[in-house]
Amino acid sequence: QVQLVESGGGLVQFGGSLRLSCAASGLTFSSYSMRWYRQAPGKERELVATITSAGGSTNYADSVKGRFTISRDNAKKMVYLQMNSLKPEDTAVYYCNCFNFWGKGTLVTVSS
Numbered sequence: 001q002v003q004l005v006e007s008g009g010g011l012v013q014f015g016g017s018l019r020l021s022c023a024a025s026g027l028t029f030s031s032y033s034m035r036w037y038r039q040a041p042g043k044e045r046e047l048v049a050t051i052t053s054a055g056g057s058t059n060y061a062d063s064v065k066g067r068f069t070i071s072r073d074n075a076k077k078m079v080y081l082q083m084n085s086l087k088p089e090d091t092a093v094y095y096c097n098c099f100n101f102w103g104k105g106t107l108v109t110v111s112s
Helices: none
Strands: 003-007 011-014 017-024 033-037 046-051 058-060 069-073 078-083 092-098 106-111
Touching: 003 078, 003 092, 011 069, 017 033, 017 106, 033 069, 033 078, 046 069, 058 069
Parallel strands: 011 106
Antiparallel strands: 003 017, 017 078, 033 046, 033 092, 046 058, 069 078, 092 106
């Protein structure tokens, strides 16, 4: 049974930083690309960042380029999202994803 469990969300001020973590189980973690999505209130879920299976390639939404960094530790079956220079528009529930498997999300709130 595949499980993805996010953590690390919270309330942060404009310009602050947070590091999200996602713990994976029930899959051959090192074989799959991993993604972070987010969904703001009243908006559709959007792809934030992708990292390939070995971590050799990453991609980001234009809105977060230069501020967010996705990384992974295959030995620990973890994927991370380092978020710097946070803005109020980054406020959303952030989800970890692998294929059609989703975590329950972690809420990030950025105050202005």
